[in-house]
Structure formats: structure tokens, C-alpha cells
Amino acid sequence: MVKHLRSLFQHAEAVAGQDPALAKRYVQMARRIVMRTRVRLPTDLRHRYCHRCESYLRPGGNARIRLRTAGRNGSLVITCLVCGYRRKLIWNRVKRNASTKASKNATT
Numbered sequence: 001m002v003k004h005l006r007s008l009f010q011h012a013e014a015v016a017g018q019d020p021a022l023a024k025r026y027v028q029m030a031r032r033i034v035m036r037t038r039v040r041l042p043t044d045l046r047h048r049y050c051h052r053c054e055s056y057l058r059p060g061g062n063a064r065i066r067l068r069t070a071g072r073n074g075s076l077v078i079t080c081l082v083c084g085y086r087r088k089l090i091w092n093r094v095k096r097n098a099s100t101k102a103s104k105n106a107t108t
């Protein structure tokens, strides 16, 4: 089941550049599966879409990623440039997630 979710996000990734609306459809499909089956969406996938407008987020495209290193734990702020929604993540938890590594360096 998780595999299926991943493939939906891969499709979203593939079309996000040309067709953000279609990418959003894939995100909505994935969310519906999560709601119906109570399968947990893997953490790395949960950070890939906007929780308010459901847009698929592309760092450098429709999303901005900021690192806050102040304090002991620092945080990662993902801003959706479609609706302006900001999502704050505790840095220590994100660090373990290798898939977001590439996007981190781009904006700092």
C-alpha cells in the first residue's frame, strides 16, 4: 500500500513542473487512500505537499524552505508559495530523512 502511495507521489513529482493541477490530483488521491485505509503516510512524503491547499511542493518551484538554526534544536520551515501556508518542522526529526537533504542546501 505504501508502495502505491509512493508511486502516486512519483507521478506528482513528474508532472509538477508542467501541470501543477494534475500533481495536486495525485496528492489528493494519495490523501484519500490514507484516510480510507489508515495507512500512515511516510514522513518524507508528508512533507511533499501543502496541508492546506494540497499542492505538490517543489522546493525552488512553488515552495520555499528555510532553516532556522537558532536554539538547540533549530527548525525547518516549508512555505507553500501557492497559498502561503507555513509548516514548521523540528530539525532533529527531519535530519534523519535523507530525501529532503538535497533541497536543504539550495536555500540556505
Ligand SMILES: [Zn+2]
Binding pocket: 050, 051, 052, 053, 054, 055, 080, 081, 082, 083, 084, 085
Ligand atoms: Zn498551499
